[in-house]
Amino acid sequence: MNARPDSASAPILLSDYRPPAWRVEHIELDFDLGIDATEVRAALRLRHDPAQAIPLRLDGEGLELLSITLDGQPVPAGSYRYADNLLEIDNARDGSVLETRVRLNPAANTALEGLYLSGSRDAGFLLTQCEAQGFRHITFFPDQPDVLSSYTVTLRADRGRFPVLLAGGNPDGAGDLDGGRHWARFIDPHPKPSYLFALVAGRLEKIERDYLTADGRPVLLVIWAEADAIERCHYAMDALERSMRWDEQAYGRNYDLDVFHVVATHDFNMGAMENKGLNIFNAKYLLADPDSTTDDEYRAVEAVVAHEYFHNWSGNRVTCRDWFQLSLKEGLTVFREQQFSAQMNSPALKRIEDVALLRRAQFPEDAGPLAHPVRPAEYREINNFYTATVYEKGSELVRMLAGRLGDAGFRRGMDLYFARNDGRAATLEDFLSALGEANGIDLMPYLAWYGQAGTPRLKARGHYDAASRSYTLTLSQLTQPTPGQPHKQVLPIPVKLALFAADGRMLPLHLQGHADTAGNERVVVLDRAEQSFVFQQIDALPIPSLLRGFSAPVILDIDYAPGELALLLRHDKDGFNRWEAAQQLATRAYDALRHGGDATALSAWCGALAELFEDAHLNDDALLADLFTPPGEIELAEREQVVDPAQVHALRQQLQQELGARIGGASLRRRYEALASQTQRQLDAASQAQRRLKRRVLDLLSLIDAPSAHALAADQYMSAPSMTDRLAALSVLVRGDAPQAASALANFRERHAGDPLALDKWFAVQTQLPGELTLARVQLLESDPAFTLKNPNRVNALFGAWARNNPAGFHRIDGAAYRWLAERLQQLDLLNPQVAARLATVLNGWKRLEPVRREAARSAIISLSAEPQLSRNLAEIVQNMLGNAAAGA
Ligand code: B3K
Ligand code: ZN
Numbered sequence: 001m002n003a004r005p006d007s008a009s010a011p012i013l014l015s016d017y018r019p020p021a022w023r024v025e026h027i028e029l030d031f032d033l034g035i036d037a038t039e040v041r042a043a044l045r046l047r048h049d050p051a052q053a054i055p056l057r058l059d060g061e062g063l064e065l066l067s068i069t070l071d072g073q074p075v076p077a078g079s080y081r082y083a084d085n086l087l088e089i090d091n092a093r094d095g096s097v098l099e100t101r102v103r104l105n106p107a108a109n110t111a112l113e114g115l116y117l118s119g120s121r122d123a124g125f126l127l128t129q130c131e132a133q134g135f136r137h138i139t140f141f142p143d144q145p146d147v148l149s150s151y152t153v154t155l156r157a158d159r160g161r162f163p164v165l166l167a168g169g170n171p172d173g174a175g176d177l178d179g180g181r182h183w184a185r186f187i188d189p190h191p192k193p194s195y196l197f198a199l200v201a202g203r204l205e206k207i208e209r210d211y212l213t214a215d216g217r218p219v220l221l222v223i224w225a226e227a228d229a230i231e232r233c234h235y236a237m238d239a240l241e242r243s244m245r246w247d248e249q250a251y252g253r254n255y256d257l258d259v260f261h262v263v264a265t266h267d268f269n270m271g272a273m274e275n276k277g278l279n280i281f282n283a284k285y286l287l288a289d290p291d292s293t294t295d296d297e298y299r300a301v302e303a304v305v306a307h308e309y310f311h312n313w314s315g316n317r318v319t320c321r322d323w324f325q326l327s328l329k330e331g332l333t334v335f336r337e338q339q340f341s342a343q344m345n346s347p348a349l350k351r352i353e354d355v356a357l358l359r360r361a362q363f364p365e366d367a368g369p370l371a372h373p374v375r376p377a378e379y380r381e382i383n384n385f386y387t388a389t390v391y392e393k394g395s396e397l398v399r400m401l402a403g404r405l406g407d408a409g410f411r412r413g414m415d416l417y418f419a420r421n422d423g424r425a426a427t428l429e430d431f432l433s434a435l436g437e438a439n440g441i442d443l444m445p446y447l448a449w450y451g452q453a454g455t456p457r458l459k460a461r462g463h464y465d466a467a468s469r470s471y472t473l474t475l476s477q478l479t480q481p482t483p484g485q486p487h488k489q490v491l492p493i494p495v496k497l498a499l500f501a502a503d504g505r506m507l508p509l510h511l512q513g514h515a516d517t518a519g520n521e522r523v524v525v526l527d528r529a530e531q532s533f534v535f536q537q538i539d540a541l542p543i544p545s546l547l548r549g550f551s552a553p554v555i556l557d558i559d560y561a562p563g564e565l566a567l568l569l570r571h572d573k574d575g576f577n578r579w580e581a582a583q584q585l586a587t588r589a590y591d592a593l594r595h596g597g598d599a600t601a602l603s604a605w606c607g608a609l610a611e612l613f614e615d616a617h618l619n620d621d622a623l624l625a626d627l628f629t630p631p632g633e634i635e636l637a638e639r640e641q642v643v644d645p646a647q648v649h650a651l652r653q654q655l656q657q658e659l660g661a662r663i664g665g666a667s668l669r670r671r672y673e674a675l676a677s678q679t680q681r682q683l684d685a686a687s688q689a690q691r692r693l694k695r696r697v698l699d700l701l702s703l704i705d706a707p708s709a710h711a712l713a714a715d716q717y718m719s720a721p722s723m724t725d726r727l728a729a730l731s732v733l734v735r736g737d738a739p740q741a742a743s744a745l746a747n748f749r750e751r752h753a754g755d756p757l758a759l760d761k762w763f764a765v766q767t768q769l770p771g772e773l774t775l776a777r778v779q780l781l782e783s784d785p786a787f788t789l790k791n792p793n794r795v796n797a798l799f800g801a802w803a804r805n806n807p808a809g810f811h812r813i814d815g816a817a818y819r820w821l822a823e824r825l826q827q828l829d830l831l832n833p834q835v836a837a838r839l840a841t842v843l844n845g846w847k848r849l850e851p852v853r854r855e856a857a858r859s860a861i862i863s864l865s866a867e868p869q870l871s872r873n874l875a876e877i878v879q880n881m882l883g884n885a886a887a888g889a
Contacts, residue, residue, distance in 0.1 A: 009872065011378040014324040020142055021052035022092070024149045029139065033157035033165075033201050035121055038104045039066070042139040044149075048094040056092040059136035059143040061085045062114075066101040087140045100140045110790055110831040114138050115199075118267040119226070125202020126162070127265060127280060129273060132323055132382045135194035145320045146425040148191035155201060156183045162201040164224065168192075168277040170258045188276055190256060191423060193319050198275030200263050205230035209237055213255050214248040225264040225287065228754070232287040233264070235298065236305050243306035246340050251414055253313045262286065262305075266756050269792050269834045270386065272304050274311035281308070284757055284793060290681045292758050294724040295688045299345060307337040318421040323382045325427050327374045327450070330386070331394020332431070335402070338395060346685065348575025352626050355550045355576070358396065360634050362388035363455050363555070367638065368844045369883050371453040371482040375428055380876040383834050389453070396553040397449050400494055401432075403523065403551060404446075405439050413438040445527065448489045453482040456491055458526070460558040464541040470512075471499065471538045476530035477554070483883060492527040496551035499535060499542035504571030510536040521548060543567055548577050562588055562604035569608045575623050582609070586630035586655065587639070593651050593658075602655075606662035613663050613671070621675075622689035625696040630655055633807050637845070644850045646771065649808030653703060660704040668701045672712060681722040688724075695728040702732050710738035717744045727761055735768050759786055760797035767802035767809070774809030775817050778802055789828050792835045799824060803842035810842075811849065815856025818843070822860040825874065826867055833871030840864075840877045858882075 024044045032039040046056065065082055068075045070092060079090040092098060106126055109116035114137025115128050128138065136143040153167040159182040165174070169188030176182050204224040211219045221240060223233040240262065247253040261278045268282035285304035288297065314336060315329035342350040365371060365388050372385070374394045379385050402410040413435030420434055428450050436443035456479045463472045475495060479488035498521045499507040506520035512534040524533050535542075543564045547556055565588070568581035585608065588601035609628060612618055630636075633652055637643045660668065675694040680687060698716070702709035713732040717740075720726035730748060733741040745762065752758030763784075769777050781787060781798055788794055799821060803810045810817050821842070829836035846857035864870070865878045 009380065011380050012323075012382075013378045014322070014375070015377070017322050017324070018052075019049070020144065020147055021049050021054040022056050022142055023047040023049075023147050024142060027141070027149045027151055029151065029153045029197075031153070031155045031157075031199065033126060033155060033162060035107045035117055035126070035161075036105055038106055038115060038126075039101060040104065040139050041099065041101045042141070043097055043099045044141070046092055046094065046096045046098060048092070050094070056089045056098070057142075058087045058089070058098075058140040059085060059133070060087050060102070060140040061136050063102040063104070063137070063140065065140075066103055067099075068101075069099045071096050085136070102139060104138065109137075111833060112267060112269050112792070113834065116267070118202075118265040123203065123226075125164075125200065125204060125226075125265075127200045127202075127263065128198050128275075129269065129280070130197050130275070131195040131273060133195070135197055138197075141194050143194050144322065145193040145195060146322060148193055148319070148423070148425065150191050151188040151197065152185065153188075153197075153199065154183060154185045155199060156181060157201055162203075164200070164202060164204045164206075166200040166224070166261055166263070166278055168196065168198050168261075168275050170277075186277075188257075190276065190317065192276050192316060193425065196274070196276045196316055196319075198273070198278040198280060200224070200261075200278065200280070203227075204263065207233050207237060209241065211241060211244060211255075211260075213244070215254045217254065217256070217258070219255050219257070220259045221262075222259065223262045223264070223286070225283070229264060229283065229287050232289045232292075235288040235293075236262070236281075236286045236301055239302040239305040240309060242302075242344065243309040243340065246306070246343070247310055247313070247336075250339065251313070251336070251411070251418075253310075253418070255312060256317070260309075262308075266793065267791060269832070272308045274308040274315055276312070276316050279308045281305075282793065284760070287757065290683070290722045292723050292752065292755055294722075294727055295683070295691060296724075298683060299341065302344060303337050303341045306340045307333055310336045310340070313418060317423065318418060319425045321425040321427050323379070323385070324375055324377070326382075326385060327390045327394035327397075328426060328428050328431055330391050331374065331396075332398050334391050334395035335398040338399075346575075346622065348579070349622055349626065351549060351576040352579050354392070354395075355580075356632075358388070358392050358553060359638075360632055362392045362553075364634060364638055364845055365389055365841075366393070366453060366455045366482070367480075369483055369847060369881050370841060370844050370877070373451050373453045373485075375450040377451070377484075381837070381871075381873045383873055384837055384876050393553055396550075397446065400449075400552055401435055401443060401446060403494055403496070404443070404525075405435060405441070409439045410435070445492050448491050452479065452489055452491065453485055454479045454488065456493065456552075456554045458493060458495070458547070458552070458554040458556050460544065460546055460556065462542075462544055464538070466540075469536065469538055471535045471542055472532050473497075473535065473544060474530065474532045475524075475526045477526060478529075483880070490527065490529050492525055493552045493554060494523050494525050495546055496521060496523045496548040498545045498548060499538070500545060500568065500571065501542060502540065502567070504567060507538060507542055512536055523551065545572060545577055545581075547580075548574060550576065550580070560584065560588075562601040566604045566608040569627070570611075575620070579623070579626050582627045583631055587636070589658075590630065590636060590651060590655050593654055602658060606659050609659060610662045613667070620689065621693040622685075625689070625693040628659070628696050628700070637807070637848075641848065642850050643845065643848050645807040645811040645853075646813070649771075656700060657703045660700040663700070665701065665705045665708070668697050668704075669708070669712075672697045672701065676712075676716065679721060679725060691722075691724045691728070694725075698728070698732055702736050706736055706738070710736055710740055713738070714740040714744065717747075723758075723761075727765065731765050731768065734765050735770065737770060737773065756791075756793070760793050763787070763794065763797040764801035764805075767798060768806050769809060771808055772812060774802060774806060775812060775820065779820070789824070789831055792832065795828065795835055795839065799839055800842070803839075811853055813852055813856075815853065815860065818857045818860035819863075822864045825864060826870075829871050829874045830869070833873035836871065837873035837877045840874055840881070843881060846881065 026045045028043040030041040081088045106115045107117045113134040117124050155165040165184040167186040169186040172185040172187045174184035205227050206222050206224045209221045257277045263280050264283040264286040266283045271285050272281040288301050310333050314332045416438040417434035432443045456477050459476045461474045565581050565585040572578045585605045589605040592602045633648050637648050675690050713729040717729035
């Protein structure tokens with residue numbers, strides 16, 4: 001049981017997929033729950049495909065088998081074998097009932113997969129996490145998503161220790177047992193894969209709300225949390241109700257059980273989990289109140305609540321045939337969540353946020369040694385494939401399809417997809433064919449996007465011919481090779497575009513060979529390596545605005561003059577495109593600093609923004625804050641062949657200093673004070689926007705006049721009515737290594753003692769100290785009594801925040817941080833392989849580091865790879881990161 005999974009085991013291949021020979025029509029589960037010992041009895045009603053003469057094999061990991069019967073008879077020792085995490089049983093027939101009893105130790109489960117304990121032995125509660133393959137840690141089962149079963153689940157436990165007993169499905173009775181024990185039963189009539197099974201047992205409080213679905217079903221919504229947190233669940237309840245209404249209106253999807261339970265835990269490997277009828281959330285994405293939750297976190301709570309709820313259809317009612325199809329549910333659900341959030345908040349800001357995330361998290365993944373297609377062709381450990389590529393790029397692919405079909409067409413397609421695949425385990429082909437057939441369009445060419453890794457580069461060149469009054473736009477595409485994919489296919493790339501005149505007007509579009517459409521914007525699809533589009537009746541050289549709304553997940557390469565970008569930044573009506581022009585101009589300005597060349601771009605960027613800063617007509621504080629934020633360090637580094645993170649950091653700081661200086665300290669201060677005088681803690685869009693801009697202004701001020709910004713930040717810290725303002729101030733003090741930082745940190749610690757989520761912020765903010773100071777601080781924080789490797793949120797707050805959000809602080813030239821992290825990864829891997837493997841991906845970009853850091857990072861990764869006890873999770877990440885570099889290449 002202690003043996004690590006064989007990290008050298010053969011990969012699982014998409015091409016090996018076969019439908020299951022044995023299915024489970026119904027499962028009856030009985031749990032006798034205890035912290036150190038839980039007994040599980042499972043009765044499986046089996047179905048056999050007569051065409052496949054394969055013995056019955058069930059997955060089971062780390063299970064202590066107590067008994068096994070087939071059709072009521074004990075199975076003799078010679079008629080079954082349990083080895084290598086498989087239980088093989090002879091003589092099973094179609095219609096047989098197999099019954100197993102196993103014993104588990106939830107308290108010893110530090111991997112937080114299967115059945116485990118959240119919190120302390122005395123006060124904590126039991127819960128499960130099954131996706132992707134946790135169910136096999138609970139009982140013997142064909143643990144793959146194409147085996148769909150109805151569930152009857154009975155829980156028994158001591159009433160005093162476990163007063164609340166929950167499982168997915170509708171309640172079907174509860175009562176007392178002898179000896180202070182009690183029981184509760186749940187029936188889930190909707191056939192589901194085992195990864196959607198869940199139970200929760202312990203001392204929890206609840207809030208409730210009645211809900212009536214559009215199709216007339218009364219539903220009881222219940223959110224559960226530990227006593228000290230239950231009052232922080234009301235916002236999530238509102239968000240849940242909004243999500244349910246939205247899915248009814250936007251997609252015609254109604255909820256389908258009598259109860260919907262949501263539970264918060266502080267011990268969770270990811271954000272949340274969509275178990276049927278019993279969603280389980282990382283407390284970080286459920287609890288919210290103004291004193292401890294920032295504006296960004298409020299939006300994240302709303303988005304994650306919606307995401308998990310939307311899975312009830314995109315994932316649960318229609319599930320995935322196999323794990324290669326993961327994006328079928330994740331990409332689609334992220335897209336649905338993005339649509340919802342856009343509608344609840346601001347569409348432009350949401351798009352900006354999503355594209356920024358894609359560029360920060362997915363583009364680097366797609367450009368490095370861990371690059372994989374949205375539908376991978378192979379994996380060793382599926383938990384390593386819950387990536388930005390499967391989620392965020394997956395969502396962009398759905399967005400392209402939706403854009404291609406238009407709102408009504410996409411809805412038609414989705415209706416057909418749900419109708420056809422309800423109760424089935426589907427594939428991406430099923431998705432594309434339903435969308436296409438509902439609209440009489442062949443969408444199969446888009447399948448290439450799902451099978452090909454790497455971010456395509458879209459090159460655009462314009463040529464104006466005065467004699468024919470025509471403007472020719474030539475587009476071409478190229479995708480660089482990625483590991484295992486030396487040759488790339490041409491992809492269909494939808495490019496939404498507009499043309500601007502020099503005075504900032506949008507020009508009517510007359511595309512040669514196409515009927516005119518109303519409006520000044522249209523989509524052209526590049527589906528060859530190179531293609532030209534000719535626009536007629538154009539009086540002078542226009543300025544093209546391409547990929548509007550980020551119509552395809554590509555990197556655009558176009559040779560704008562700085563003045564052209566400044567024009568788009570001033571005149572584009574679309575918030576997203578305006579921001580995009582600012583990003584491109586900032587990048588040019590950065591290049592000017594980097595290469596010490598032509599300063600036109602720098603002055604164009606500073607000039608355009610300084611003008612906007614004073615422009616009373618731009619009545620959008622949040623957009624202004626985003627316009628003022630140049631691309632982050634990760635994005636800027638992505639453009640370099642050889643990366644020196646310290647240099648990227650220094651140049652980006654310098655870039656912002658130039659901007660701050662151009663606007664001027666007095667102006668920044670005035671604006672800050674005007675915004676500060678309106679400060680309150682309301683959550684409406686205007687108040688959030690003010691806080692966002694105030695934070696940005698204070699940041700800029702801190703770069704040109706640190707003492708004055710630190711004094712303002714110290715005041716803001718003390719008087720802040722909300723966590724947003726308090727944390728923003730603390731962050732300015734810490735990042736500026738201000739004299740006031742220590743006392744503010746001490747105050748924060750004391751003020752939020754007892755709140756693990758606030759304590760995570762206290763850890764995370766300190767990892768943002770500049771440069772060489774960070775490692776020592778991280779080491780100090782590690783010895784804080786509140787630090788533990790056993791809690792994923794705490795691990796991410798310390799190591800994750802450091803390595804991901806402070807590249808200059810993490811990538812020390814002496815390599816000390818790499819060695820430090822490698823040691824911690826080794827320890828963490830013994831406790832929780834999923835969290836260790838995810839954290840290890842912070843080293844993904846190592847190959848492009850400058851030589852000194854590269855060598856240091858390489859030897860840290862190699863030292864990890866030499867460790868014989870690595871989990872399959874971490875081993876796969878480490879091996880893939882090294883590629884063939886392990887041999888010293
Ligand atoms: N489906 C889960 C993620 C499960 C991760 C397993 N390692 C949350 C979500 O995407 O909604
Ligand atoms: Zn999801």
